[in-house]
Amino acid sequence: MKKIKFTKMVGSGNDFIIITGAPVGNLPALAKTLCARRFAIGADGLLLLNKSQDADLSMRIFNADGSEARMCGNGARCAAFFSGRPKIRLHTAAGLINAEVSGSQVKIQLTAPKDIKLDIPLIVNGRLLKVNFVNTGVPHVVIFAQGIESIDVKNIGRTIRYHKKFAPAGTNVNFVQEKGKHLIQIRTYERGVENETLACGTGSTAAALIFALKNDLNNLIKVKTQSGEILKVYFQKEDREFRKVWLEGSVEIVYKGECYV
Numbered sequence: 327m328k329k330i331k332f333t334k335m336v337g338s339g340n341d342f343i344i345i346t347g348a349p350v351g352n353l354p355a356l357a358k359t360l361c362a363r364r365f366a367i368g369a370d371g372l373l374l375l376n377k378s379q380d381a382d383l384s385m386r387i388f389n390a391d392g393s394e395a396r397m398c399g400n401g402a403r404c405a406a407f408f409s410g411r412p413k414i415r416l417h418t419a420a421g422l423i424n425a426e427v428s429g430s431q432v433k434i435q436l437t438a439p440k441d442i443k444l445d446i447p448l449i450v451n452g453r454l455l456k457v458n459f460v461n462t463g464v465p466h467v468v469i470f471a472q473g474i475e476s477i478d479v480k481n482i483g484r485t486i487r488y489h490k491k492f493a494p495a496g497t498n499v500n501f502v503q504e505k506g507k508h509l510i511q512i513r514t515y516e517r518g519v520e521n522e523t524l525a526c527g528t529g530s531t532a533a534a535l536i537f538a539l540k541n542d543l544n545n546l547i548k549v550k551t552q553s554g555e556i557l558k559v560y561f562q563k564e565d566r567e568f569r570k571v572w573l574e575g576s577v578e579i580v581y582k583g584e585c586y587v
Contacts, residue, residue, distance in 0.1 A: 399527020483515025
């Protein structure tokens with residue numbers, strides 16, 4: 327068996343296993359093994375950090391089911407904190423990500439959102455819903471609803487995640503409720519984790535941007551996640567175009583250790 331050193335981190339309720347260097351072998355299988363709760367370290371995802379030619383670090387993201395993601399907002403914030411630098415640029419499959427670290431608070435500048443679509447008619451379990459879509463590095467559906475505490479996020483989210491409208495890649499699904507002029511509450515079903523998570527950085531950003539479009543808001547939206555933490559999404563909006571999109575929240579190192587695979 328091979329011994330691997332790792333760091334366990336959490337960002338707003340999303341937890342990650344961070345490994346530096348490039349472990350040999352089947353990386354999807356490694357992620358699936360290490361992320362299994364109760365049987366291993368347990369996490370929402372595995373982050374592999376390495377040297378990069380066009381950035382300070384490169385980051386590859388593997389979900390708990392072994393699939394590789396192009397981007398992870400809270401994962402990128404954890405990676406930036408892990409680097410120990412006040413400012414850092416990360417290379418991801420979705421593009422270059424700038425980050426700023428101040429104590430336990432980490433801000434990342436996301437790639438420009440794309441493919442924004444509002445009020446898409448969708449039949450879900452025989453019911454017509456109006457959903458919204460935006461890609462904030464990965465695809466996200468945003469649904470506004472009342473009483474989201476009682477929504478069956480896992481089952482409804484899974485149905486939409488695999489809906490033919492979003493085939494073949496599928497989508498993440500966010501249920502959102504307005505709580506104030508610049509405050510929303512969110513619950514997210516994450517593709518790759520295949521369950522509700524306590525937070526999702528790109529999902530919180532997606533929800534904030536769609537909310538801003540529908541309510542003609544600018545500059546800042548606060549997003550209360552299922553973990554209880556409030557993430558901040560900063561942006562500049564011109565018509566339906568967004569620039570300088572930043573996500574801010576806290577991160578922490580939970581523990582460091584060695585595992586055998």
